[in-house]
Amino acid sequence: MKIKGMIFLIMLMIFLFAVAGCSGETEMPANETEEKEVSSEEETVDKISVVATLFPQYDFARRIGGDNVEVIYLLPPGTEAHSYEPTPQDMVSLLNADVFLYTGEFMEPWSRNIVENLKEEGVLVVDLSQDIPLLTSEDHDHEHEGDDEHGEDEEAIDPHYWTDPNMAIIMVKSIGDALSQVDPGNIEQYKGEEAALIEDLILLDNDIREALSRTKSKTILSGGHFAFGYFARQYGLEHMSPYEGFSPNAEPTPQRITALIQTIEDTGANAIYHEELIDPKVAQVIVDETGAELLLLHGSHNISKEELDSGRTYIEIMYDNLENLKEGLGYE
Ligand SMILES: [Zn+2]
Numbered sequence: 001m002k003i004k005g006m007i008f009l010i011m012l013m014i015f016l017f018a019v020a021g022c023s024g025e026t027e028m029p030a031n032e033t034e035e036k037e038v039s040s041e042e043e044t045v046d047k048i049s050v051v052a053t054l055f056p057q058y059d060f061a062r063r064i065g066g067d068n069v070e071v072i073y074l075l076p077p078g079t080e081a082h083s084y085e086p087t088p089q090d091m092v093s094l095l096n097a098d099v100f101l102y103t104g105e106f107m108e109p110w111s112r113n114i115v116e117n118l119k120e121e122g123v124l125v126v127d128l129s130q131d132i133p134l135l136t137s138e139d140h141d142h143e144h145e146g147d148d149e150h151g152e153d154e155e156a157i158d159p160h161y162w163t164d165p166n167m168a169i170i171m172v173k174s175i176g177d178a179l180s181q182v183d184p185g186n187i188e189q190y191k192g193e194e195a196a197l198i199e200d201l202i203l204l205d206n207d208i209r210e211a212l213s214r215t216k217s218k219t220i221l222s223g224g225h226f227a228f229g230y231f232a233r234q235y236g237l238e239h240m241s242p243y244e245g246f247s248p249n250a251e252p253t254p255q256r257i258t259a260l261i262q263t264i265e266d267t268g269a270n271a272i273y274h275e276e277l278i279d280p281k282v283a284q285v286i287v288d289e290t291g292a293e294l295l296l297l298h299g300s301h302n303i304s305k306e307e308l309d310s311g312r313t314y315i316e317i318m319y320d321n322l323e324n325l326k327e328g329l330g331y332e
Contacts, residue, residue, distance in 0.1 A: 048183050051090075051097040053108055054081060055303050056162040057128060059314045060172050061101060064193040065179055068186050072097070077308045080277055081301035082225075082247045085110055097123050098182045101175060104129030107159035126178045128171045132161045135229060137245070158246050163299060164230035165205040165318065172197050204315055208235060208322055216330030217269060220297070221260055223283020224248065224275030227299030242282055248275070252282050264290040271328030273297035277304065295324040 047070040052058035058073045065071060072093050075084055086094070094100060094114065100123050102108050115125045137156045161167040176194030180187040212218075212235045219238040220228060225248040226241035240260055242252035263269065264286070271293045274280030280294065287294050298317045 048099065048179065049093075049097045050099045050101060050179070051093050052101045053084075054103050054162065055300055056168060056314045057101040057103070057171060057175065060168070060175050060197060061099075061179070063197055063313075064172070064176050064190055066189060066193060068183060068189065069179065073308075075302045077303060077305040078277060079302060080248060081107075082249055084108075086114075094118060094123070095121055099124045099126060099178050101126050101128060101178070103162070104132075104134075104159055106134070106157040124178055124182055126174055128174055129159075129161065131170050131174065132167055134158065134161065135233070139229075139233070156245075158229045160227040160246065160299065161230045162314075163228050164234045165201045165208065166234060167230055168314065169198050169201050172201065200315055204318055208318070211322055211326055211331060212237065212329070214331055215326065216332060217267070218329070219263075219267075219269070220273060220325070220329070221263060221269055221271070221286075221292075222273045222275070222297065223260070223280055223286055223294075224273070224278060224297075224299075225250070227275065227301070228297060248278055257282065257286065260286055261289050264292050269328075270330070271295050271324075273324070273328065275299050277302060293328065295328050297321055297324060 048065065048068060050061050050065060050069055050071045051074055052061050052071055053074045055073075055075070058071055061069065062071045074086065074090055074093070075081055091114075095118065097118075100115075100118055102111050102125075104127055105112050106129075111127075115127075118125050135158045137158065139158075162171060172194055176190050179190045183190070218236065219240065220232060222228070222239060222241040224241065225243040225246060226239055227246075228237075228239060229246075231237075232239045240256075240263060242256040242260055244250050244253060244256075260272070264272070269292065272283050272286050272290075273295050274283040274297070276296065276298045283294055286292065298321055300314055300317050303312060303317070
């Protein structure tokens, strides 16, 4: 690391500690943060070093990169992704990386403070939303008329594009291009794996489309923050969530919880979905009130330590989601 890099790192640590001081407690279990892949640095001498923020890009990069690439997963497994802030150790990994893959400034607002400096340090910075048409709350908040309180502009941008396999294909292309750019000697491998992964994602898309065209209900009733806006739009579904905006840190509104309960009672819907890695308190209230079944709709922001150790993939998570959607929406 150059002197300039060191100064930048020190400045950034000061900044991050200030931010951490303002945002109060974090929900990171101490034992899991310590087990992060710090050890990877010794092995990366002749490997390309990639740092990925959310699980989908971590999963895609490790498959496309294969043995030529060391992918460092920035999120501590098992934690809630929206409240993540990089630690000083994460910053060291970032400054030493060849490639940084992030979701975008709306999912990772902290990235705004570091991308320019990472570029100066020679890191190839890839904003995976660069080729994605981002949706706003206006685009898919149908059942929510007469309320314009979206607050800051950025809260109205839905960052969860990766839940649509068609957007995941665009991410995969960006990742394949980035690896080919920093390591052109292995371009055949990267482009070959990229093409194979895209084929799997096209198959996933077809399977979802086929199954969801045959469900009785077309409305996903979610007790969590709604990460499936892009997915719902792609497959012609409606959705309801008790949360404003796109982060689980906001409080759900009582009116929206009541509206969900009313919808279940009116329509005879038999399932409510909860999200991954968060205690489903709100969904449980609705289940207690209505007797609806509680099913998981995994947003794939992050995965648990056990899932990570077992080699679970984005595609497996999405197929499990499809099974739960078939069950909850009445597949026939
Ligand atoms: Zn989310």
